[in-house]
Amino acid sequence: MTEFDAGKTYLLVHGSWVGGWFWAPVAERLRGMGHRVFAPTLTGLGERRHLLSLDVTLDTTVDDVAHVIEAEELRDIILIGHSFGGIPITGVADRLPESIRHLVYLDANIPESGRSFLDALPPEIAETRRQAARAAGGRVPALPPPLAAIGALGVPEGSVADWLRRRMTPMPLAYYETPLTLNRPVGNGRPCTFISFTNPASPPQESSRRWARGRAGWGWMELAVGHAAPVTAPDEVARLLAGIS
Template sequence: MKLNSIRLTALLFATVLLGALTAHAVDKLTFVVVHGATAGGWEWKKAGGFLTADGHTVYRATLTGLGERMHLNSPDIDLQTHINDVVNLILFEDLHDVVLTGHSYGGMVITGVMDRVPDRIKHVVFLDAAVPDDGMAVRDMFGGQSPQGPNFADGFMLVPWVKPGDKPPHSVKHSIKTFNQPVSYKNPAALALPVTYVAFVPKYESGEERAKTDKSWQRAVARGWTIRTFPGHHVAHQEDPRGVATLIEQSVNDVNKPIATSAAK
């Protein structure tokens, strides 16, 4: 009887352990992270490292002309070039159930990716990112004018904070064409994807104040997306990479809220 009891206990333990391991395995995700303007995949090395340490697969995309691909830089690079970068990464790596994450300008890029390959995407996270309507360009978020001023010249947004002789990684000048080309966001399957919008809110600002002026936040609310906030500046992923990595992981279970038909149009 004692031997049977030991065997039963061992069997129950093995069953529970197997169940736990199986559940743990299901939680392992595939992340594709898209950086913001002038940056590169390097900017997400620490946050991506935490995601990898948690057992996930992480692809840190670097858009054409930026980061380690700066040798390809050209004023002819447009938004569609960058959308193609990420779409082709997903297709050629044969990725499915992707958690597509974009920061800042990366929101424009992932919007186009959503429209192109919604069947490959599990969840989308906009991290302090641009949320455009269909047919909108970055310039439309700033009065409809093409970027102008001393930091814009020869078809590029310049990076004056990078000094000659600075060692990589660092920001790289960014083609203005990417800011002037509109994005497509009308694929019904893309519109139905679950999405989380995260606002990085510094200590001197409240979420309530931000919600009143942040047009991207307002569009996210109108679409029924989940809204989250995270304490920090626009580059919170560099200030607190562990915290941002955890936030992204938690966001995957967010679901969209139902919206009225009139609001969806």
């Protein structure tokens, strides 16, 4: 058997302002290789945007993903988080390590126990998002400054950029401000790999890149693409993920 043999199970967790739909190009390619793929949408986003409220917190995102694992009776999964999605997958690994084969942080944020997503951002970006949320009644609008230009995510103008603009929705601020409490170290003893997108490198993930690159036992890969590579370079991303064992 080779590392590209069919039959693996992937659970893909999206980042800010998008939904499970964001994974469609990558999921299609992985399924075409014979893999099972699940791509849930976090509460309050995408087709679940009607559930956005001030009551949802970061714990809600961990529940969202954990409940998919439990309801679908998934085992031996490759659990992948992109961008903000790195935080809920860390919480899930803390709760359900026995279900996980490998954790993949796809240009993702890695939380420290007791700290929030905003705690790990450069202060100027964190404050910009707080201000945008205050102005919008507790919700972080899609692409607040300094990310107002879709090009900041590595997405050139065209059909993909238009697709993203049509479908992105506001983000609950509590997802960003709730600290994640872990009972075990990040990864909870499961194999972990960080995949860094380098062209251009996204500033909100820089501290996580530094943390992961110096972590003993972690895998490290790089891809010369922008932060939105799952939609701008799905062939390359799917091929890389198919090689995770």
